[in-house]
Amino acid sequence: MENKDENIKIKIFLPKKVSKLLASASVSINSEYGFITIKGFQIWPSSHFNQRLQTSVNITPPSKQLYGRYTPFIFFEDVKSWYKLEELIFSAYQKFKDKKEKIIISEDVNPEDIPF
Numbered sequence: 001m002e003n004k005d006e007n008i009k010i011k012i013f014l015p016k017k018v019s020k021l022l023a024s025a026s027v028s029i030n031s032e033y034g035f036i037t038i039k040g041f042q043i044w045p046s047s048h049f050n051q052r053l054q055t056s057v058n059i060t061p062p063s064k065q066l067y068g069r070y071t072p073f074i075f076f077e078d079v080k081s082w083y084k085l086e087e088l089i090f091s092a093y094q095k096f097k098d099k100k101e102k103i104i105i106s107e108d109v110n111p112e113d114i115p116f
Contacts (some may be wrong), residue, residue, distance in 0.1 A: 008085075009035065010092040014100075020045060022057070025089050031103070038062060038074060043093055052083055059086050 009028040015021045025041040040062030049056050061074040061082075074080035 006030065006087070007086060010089055012096040023093055025059075025092065027085065027089065028105050036110055041089055043089070052086065053090050055090075057090065 007030040008076075010027045013024045013026070015024070022043045022045060024039075025043065026037055027041060028035040028037040036049045038093075039101045041062045042062075044058045046056045047057040048058075050058065061106065063070040063072040065071075076085075
């Protein structure tokens with residue numbers, strides 16, 4: 001799933017195993033060197049309501065475990081830039097999820113056609 005913005009491309013990946021993780025995202029940002037891709041953004045369910053996204057979801061930047069704690073290795077100088085990217089990632093996730101649900105819903109099966 002990609003974004004409308006030509007300078008930012010977002011791809012959503014569902015986890016292969018059943019876990020609490022809802023999805024992962026890769027963000028490609030256009031620069032003078034071409035597209036730079038940052039992998040490892042994570043979309044998690046949350047017990048707290050996210051005011052910006054208007055749902056109970058938490059989006060975390062890529063991080064690495066150091067001394068028992070996870071530390072993000074991507075830092076945004078301007079918090080508003082992170083909030084904008086967070087909204088773009090969540091929007092791409094919703095579009096991806098809606099597209100998957102349409103595929104599942106379109107598989108209508110008549111119970112009488114199933115042999116026993």
